[in-house]
Amino acid sequence: MTKGYGDMRNGTMRIALFGANSGIAVATARAFAKTGARFVLVGRRAEPLEALAADLVVRGAKEAAVHVADLADLDALPTVAAGAWERLGGLDLALIAHGTLPDQTLLERDAVAARQAIEINFISPALLANALAPLFEGGRSGTIAVVSSVAGERGRRSNYVYGAAKGGLIRFLEGLRHRLAASGVQVLDIRPGFVSTAMTAHLKQGGPLWATPDRVADDIVRAVEKRRAVLHTPWFWAIIMAIVTALPRPIFHRTKF
Amino acid sequence: MTDIRDAWTTEVASWGGVARPRHLVLRPGTRAEARAIVADDSRLPLLAHGCGRSYGDVALNPEGRLVQMTGLDRFIAFDRDTGLLTCEAGVRLADILDAVCRPEPDGGGWFLPVSPGTRFVTVAGAIANDVHGKNHHGFGTFGRHVAAIELARSDGSVETITPESHPDLFAATIGGLGLTGLILSATIRLRRVAGTALEAEDIRFDDLDAFFALADGSEAWEYTAAWIDCLATGTATGRGIFSRARHAPGRAAVPPALRPRKAVPLTPPVSLVGGLSLKAFNALYWRKLGLRERVLKTGSYEPVFYPLDAIGSWNRLYGPKGFYQFQCVVPPGADGRAAIAEMLRVIAQSGQGSMLAVLKTFGDLPSPGLLSFPKPGITLALDFPNRGPETLALLARLEAVTIEAEGRIYPAKDSCMSAASFTRGYPAKADFQRWIDPAFSSAFARRVGLIGEGSRA
Numbered sequence: 094m095t096k097g098y099g100d101m102r103n104g105t106m107r108i109a110l111f112g113a114n115s116g117i118a119v120a121t122a123r124a125f126a127k128t129g130a131r132f133v134l135v136g137r138r139a140e141p142l143e144a145l146a147a148d149l150v151v152r153g154a155k156e157a158a159v160h161v162a163d164l165a166d167l168d169a170l171p172t173v174a175a176g177a178w179e180r181l182g183g184l185d186l187a188l189i190a191h192g193t194l195p196d197q198t199l200l201e202r203d204a205v206a207a208r209q210a211i212e213i214n215f216i217s218p219a220l221l222a223n224a225l226a227p228l229f230e231g232g233r234s235g236t237i238a239v240v241s242s243v244a245g246e247r248g249r250r251s252n253y254v255y256g257a258a259k260g261g262l263i264r265f266l267e268g269l270r271h272r273l274a275a276s277g278v279q280v281l282d283i284r285p286g287f288v289s290t291a292m293t294a295h296l297k298q299g300g301p302l303w304a305t306p307d308r309v310a311d312d313i314v315r316a317v318e319k320r321r322a323v324l325h326t327p328w329f330w331a332i333i334m335a336i337v338t339a340l341p342r343p344i345f346h347r348t349k350f
Numbered sequence: 351m352t353d354i355r356d357a358w359t360t361e362v363a364s365w366g367g368v369a370r371p372r373h374l375v376l377r378p379g380t381r382a383e384a385r386a387i388v389a390d391d392s393r394l395p396l397l398a399h400g401c402g403r404s405y406g407d408v409a410l411n412p413e414g415r416l417v418q419m420t421g422l423d424r425f426i427a428f429d430r431d432t433g434l435l436t437c438e439a440g441v442r443l444a445d446i447l448d449a450v451c452r453p454e455p456d457g458g459g460w461f462l463p464v465s466p467g468t469r470f471v472t473v474a475g476a477i478a479n480d481v482h483g484k485n486h487h488g489f490g491t492f493g494r495h496v497a498a499i500e501l502a503r504s505d506g507s508v509e510t511i512t513p514e515s516h517p518d519l520f521a522a523t524i525g526g527l528g529l530t531g532l533i534l535s536a537t538i539r540l541r542r543v544a545g546t547a548l549e550a551e552d553i554r555f556d557d558l559d560a561f562f563a564l565a566d567g568s569e570a571w572e573y574t575a576a577w578i579d580c581l582a583t584g585t586a587t588g589r590g591i592f593s594r595a596r597h598a599p600g601r602a603a604v605p606p607a608l609r610p611r612k613a614v615p616l617t618p619p620v621s622l623v624g625g626l627s628l629k630a631f632n633a634l635y636w637r638k639l640g641l642r643e644r645v646l647k648t649g650s651y652e653p654v655f656y657p658l659d660a661i662g663s664w665n666r667l668y669g670p671k672g673f674y675q676f677q678c679v680v681p682p683g684a685d686g687r688a689a690i691a692e693m694l695r696v697i698a699q700s701g702q703g704s705m706l707a708v709l710k711t712f713g714d715l716p717s718p719g720l721l722s723f724p725k726p727g728i729t730l731a732l733d734f735p736n737r738g739p740e741t742l743a744l745l746a747r748l749e750a751v752t753i754e755a756e757g758r759i760y761p762a763k764d765s766c767m768s769a770a771s772f773t774r775g776y777p778a779k780a781d782f783q784r785w786i787d788p789a790f791s792s793a794f795a796r797r798v799g800l801i802g803e804g805s806r807a
């Protein structure tokens with residue numbers, strides 16, 4: 094058993110959540126709280142973070158500290174990363190879960206919005222992972238887990254700006270994993286499909302492809318435990334995306350999704 | 351928030367699936383958002399919706415706004431010394447069991463004081479229907495264990511109400527069917543048990559008299575209820591299996607999984623619960639104990655409390671037309687017993703069996719709510735596949751027998767009782783009406799005359 098998961102069982106796991114109020118982060122934190130983990134919760138607004146901290150403590154967390162920071166402020170990211178690391182005297186797991194789901198048609202018209210979408214969905218999580226890397230590397234253990242998306246696997250008309258940002262992130266994590274392999278640090282790329290969260294609340298939900306955050310969280314806990322590199326969650330997205338990426342271009346161009 | 355045009359296309363079904371009206375569904379994620387919804391002076395009436403485990407229409411508000419509360423699922427505080435748990439309105443009993451009611455090394459721990467037959471209900475839903483469990487004779491209703499409620503009203507107020515601070519509004523809100531305002535959070539008193547596992551005994555009995563004898567003789571058992579074979583006729587009328595259980599000191603049981611392992615993936619085009627399958631089910635269940643008269647087991651509480659939770663969305667088995675549930679309580683004593691016997695006769699005669707007929711005696715602990723359903727006596731619950739007019743006729747007969755016996759029908763399960771039956775069954779109706787928040791409404795409230803049709807445009 095690896096160090097990170099052993100710690101999880103002992104209830105001494107130290108976890109930082111970036112974008113702590115995202116639906117996936119909350120569900121994952123709750124799953125780890127039951128094991129008695131300690132948390133530092135990073136996000137933009139204090140009030141929901143405080144509410145989450147109280148919730149995690151009732152669920153069994155030994156500690157849940159709140160750290161208010163705007164992750165869109167790219168210059169501040171190294172300080173944010175170091176602060177989270179210091180707060181618990183080191184980390185066993187960093188989950189980077191912030192992001193937005195922008196409206197593609199708006200981004201096609203609005204260059205500022207398009208830039209912001211790329212910054213928050215690619216540059217910010219990438220730089221944050223980069224800032225955390227030497228800290229984990231020094232400790233020669235632990236997990237950097239980042240939520241990307243199945244949307245990053247092939248550019249599609251309906252969301253190619255978001256998809257490109259996530260695609261960039263996927264490639265970035267691939268390289269970071271290569272770099273950290275020697276030090277034994279796990280880099281986990283989490284690629285969810287459709288998840289029912291506040292981020293997707295405006296979409297028509299339901300149907301077999303939609304998953305609850307709980308289900309995704311269970312998969313994440315298991316992927317951390319098994320030290321996986323890439324997680325499609327729920328599992329059937331691995332198959333769907335294998336097909337989508339293999340579709341010959343002439344056929345692909347006739348689809349609208 | 352949701353686009354109105356999309357929202358209007360949202361059909362929300364009751365658990366029984368008989369009604370699926372359209373609503374404007376709002377999904378607050380925080381208490382602040384929920385407050386803002388209540389304070390927003392829209393002309394559309396409001397109603398909260400929890401897990402939608404009510405069979406009939408208490409959680410429906412056709413053509414109105416429906417506030418889906420399951421996004422408010424945070425725990426706020428738990429005092430491990432007193433057992434006082436404060437949480438948001440949409441926290442489910444399953445979440446409390448899973449996160450808080452975990453066995454301690456000695457096998458004991460904190461436990462839900464009262465739980466209905468499914469753990470997939472919200473705390474606020476349990477308050478609004480003042481639900482009961484198999485331990486009613488010892489612990490009364492859920493509302494007895496509520497210490498405080500944070501309630502938002504459409505006049506813009508948000509107050510924490512307790513039995514001391516606001517006795518009248520508190521009594522109206524417990525069992526208040528969601529009509530007194532929006533519950534944002536609540537504090538409930540968990541109880542200490544010496545073992546989270548149960549010692550459970552199933553006993554076969556041959557008729558109603560035997561049931562009452564067993565119920566009377568089971569004072570030492572905390573949880574009791576009986577399953578009745580409602581297809582049995584003649585001298586076998588009222589035969590069934592009596593189940594009783596109590597906590598096994600020092601024995602631990604871990605909480606059941608949060609997601610059912612099996613689920614019914616979609617609604618079949620026709621009901622799978624029909625004459626033949628019902629007969630088979632009842633016959634099988636009756637033989638569940640094999641040749642033995644009684645079976646004693648110690649183990650998890652899940653099969654005892656939540657047999658139906660093992661299969662997700664089991665209500666879909668009834669097909670697109672759905673099913674009706676009927677639950678009544680009639681006073682103790684000879685008249686009540688006669689009324690139950692009469693109902694079982696009517697059902698067997700109609701040939702419209704029920705998969706699950708449950709009989710239980712309520713104790714005399716008073717319920718704190720003005721409209722709480724439980725009162726001392728005998729309660730019978732059954733469900734019937736929806737076969738149209740013949741099913742409605744049967745339900746009307748059962749309703750008549752109930753009211754005749756000075757009993758009443760449980761709103762959480764009801765889809766058809768008349769305004770007159772409600773008024774006779776719930777003498778505190780007029781007292782209650784003073785506390786209805788004018789912005790709130792429900793299909794049930796309009797049907798039984800709690801709110802006049804068109805009182806709010």
Ligand SMILES: Cc1cc2nc3c(=O)[nH]c(=O)nc-3n(C[C@H](O)[C@H](O)[C@H](O)COP(=O)(O)OP(=O)(O)OC[C@H]3O[C@@H](n4cnc5c(N)ncnc54)[C@H](O)[C@@H]3O)c2cc1C
Nearest residue numbers: 400401402403404466467472474475478481482527528533
């Ligand atoms: C298999 C099964 C077994 C059951 N067994 C029992 C049993 O043994 N005993 C029993 O008493 N009941 C039983 N029930 C009924 C169930 O316990 C009640 O219907 C319960 O109230 C459902 O809670 P819910 O969260 O699903 O609420 P809903 O059904 O969604 O709503 C119920 C009521 O609560 C109100 N409400 C919900 N949230 C709020 C809020 N935040 N503020 C104000 N009002 C609110 C709604 O407006 C509505 O009036 C059973 C149901 C099922 C499906």
